[in-house]
């Protein structure tokens with residue numbers, strides 16, 4: 001243990017907010033594989049405790065600046081990756097204040113803690129929703145920023161805050177605008193498993209397994225070749241590699257604020273995705289045409305030239321068959337584990353080796369936020385030096 005411990009102590013620690021969620025967990029896995037020490041900071045509102053496998057979990061809310069500061073110092077954090085947030089587009093249309101509160105308010109808490117702790121490197125989870133409904137052409141970073149939903153506006157607001165903080169306070173930020181994250185890790189340990197699932201591929205697979213009975217294609221009258229919406233599906237493993245590249249730059253000499261797309265650079269319609277699922281599984285969903293969802297544009301496909309040039313981003317698994325195969329394998333495993341109930345589920349996900357990372361050193365009991373307000377601040381009275389700005 002001593003040898004492992006000393007090796008890990010020399011590894012750079014990265015705070016991953018939202019590390020118990022879908023994309024954050026995949027990035028934690030990739031960080032650990034690349035020799036970093038991921039420290040997850042998550043309130044488990046949509047994340048899964050069992051997804052936190054590659055480093056410690058600090059249960060907390062990003063609004064809680066004091067707890068963020070404490071965690072950054074206690075774990076000797078070099079940089080932050082900020083995934084924590086609310087991201088269901090139709091929900092943001094129904095409950096915009098919750099979205100601004102969690103996404104923009106949460107960013108303020110995080111930045112407050114980072115500033116006090118003197119941590120000034122941040123990779124930020126942004127989204128193609130900042131472009132709104134830009135038409136049929138591939139979306140470049142020069143495409144006007146014109147979000148059409150509260151979710152998109154909350155993320156664009158975050159980008160603008162980060163850009164201003166970068167100019168005024170020396171914060172160094174790479175904002176990555178993801179298109180549709182999809183697929184699952186080859187490890188079989190993590191994948192999409194949210195309390196309420198709204199994404200096409202997991203919902204289709206859940207419907208094929210009889211786990212949901214309200215699957216529908218949202219909109220069949222879009223001005224697209226087959227009438228269904230066209231999206232850019234990027235494998236979550238490729239996204240994770242994009243994050244590692246961004247982190248490497250921030251730990252190197254990248255300064256200021258920089259934003260770029262992360263996508264596959266090609267689009268598929270909903271019908272094409274369902275066809276690919278049928279080809280892989282041998283199962284076909286009955287036709288279920290539903291109404292369009294609020295805030296869903298017809299066509300969102302990335303141009304990833306900038307990511308290729310600036311980050312060396314090169315999607316390797318983002319073809320539809322690879323995405324579908326990895327997601328199907330994950331959902332098969334999840335269904336099998338669920339079929340055995342709670343006890344079997346826990347042991348099925350338990351690692352055989354003891355954790356090699358140190359326990360969270362914050363010593364602060366976790367405090368959950370209420371639905372309408374931030375968690376209580378910790379009052380440990382610590383003072384940090386090395387503040388930025």
Ligand SMILES: NC(=O)c1ccc[n+]([C@@H]2O[C@H](COP(=O)([O-])OP(=O)(O)OC[C@H]3O[C@@H](n4cnc5c(N)ncnc54)[C@H](O)[C@@H]3O)[C@@H](O)[C@H]2O)c1
Pocket residue numbers: 017018019020021022023024041042043044045046047048060061062063082083084085086087102106125126127128177178179180181182194
């Ligand atoms: N999934 C996509 O296709 C996609 C596309 C574009 C952008 N994004 C962005 O990527 C990020 C991660 O998305 P995801 O799909 O992994 O979502 P997710 O819901 O699986 O993960 C979000 C995680 O953040 C945590 N969280 C939420 N609010 C928090 C708070 N206030 N404090 C602490 N933890 C909190 C949740 O518990 C969860 O673990 C989000 O910011 C989202 O907007 C996702």
